[in-house]
Amino acid sequence: MKLCFSVMRPALRFASSVCLAAALVQGASAQQSPPAAPTLRHSPYLPVNMSQHAKNYYGMMKGIDNLSVRSTASGNLIRFSYRVTDPVAAHLLGEKSATAYLYGEASHALLEIPVMDKIGQLRQTGPLEAGQEYWMVFSNKGCPIKPGERVDVFIGSLHVDGLIVE
Template sequence: MKLRSPLTTPAVRFASSVCLAAALVQGAAAGQSAPAAPRPPVASTLRHSPYLPVNLSQHAKTYYGMMKGIDNLSVRSTASGNLIRFSYRVTDPVAAHLLGEKTATAYLYGQTSHAVLEIPVMDKVGPLRQTGPLEPGQEYWMVFSNKGGPIKAGERVDVFVGSLHIDGLIVE
């Protein structure tokens, strides 16, 4: 005759499985009703440099003045950050003719945020940019919509107007 251990009898195994199932159900119910422990705030993956950004080099300023016909380039955040104004002075109207064309589409690209901004078109005013024949020594501007603020002050941006590219400007 074979002796059975008291823990291996069918009645004991059934009772232990019922207890185990009840403990699992009770633990799941308690886990759902209890609020989750607050998580610590996730640190931002973007790190800001402690160094001040450097504006255009003298070589870049000379290049844009000689080859593109513009100087005094600036990009500023205006209207509480909802608009970004790109302004420039024309030195050679023939070289800078793309900036005055109505058909040339203008974009502003943020290098860090990868946001592409366009010039807004108002119903009664039209596009928020100056177009027409350019005059030497005259300052011109164009405004880009920055709704939601994807581009912040201090970020490097590129301006594209048709085939004209102006790279590495810093938003002030």
């Protein structure tokens, strides 16, 4: 009988160590904290203003300057404003038939100009005058585009790339 007990002693040690290890694993998994809240996603782009070369291009070729994009109405609207330097080159901006879109590069959101029943599109149209500032407003319902994000503006064949939402 003594021989049987001495042979079983290592087996008992092994079995007890397996039970202890299983209890430790279960206790460690039960003590883990709940998953962390998701972190806010930031734009991968650096907040750099438009280059002087781009400003010169839009001024000479497209007839506009002082381009800006601002978040308004608690972020529910985004206002694109510009100043006309050459009404002939910028004629596309004053046409009602030219569809305008604002595209968020990081969020991949495509915004349109809202149309009100009695007012119409929230943009200025008609004959353009040199030196005048004009604007158009895009609906940002649900705030997919945040301040600091780079956006592109498409108005017919006019493309303005890399503007930063203020």
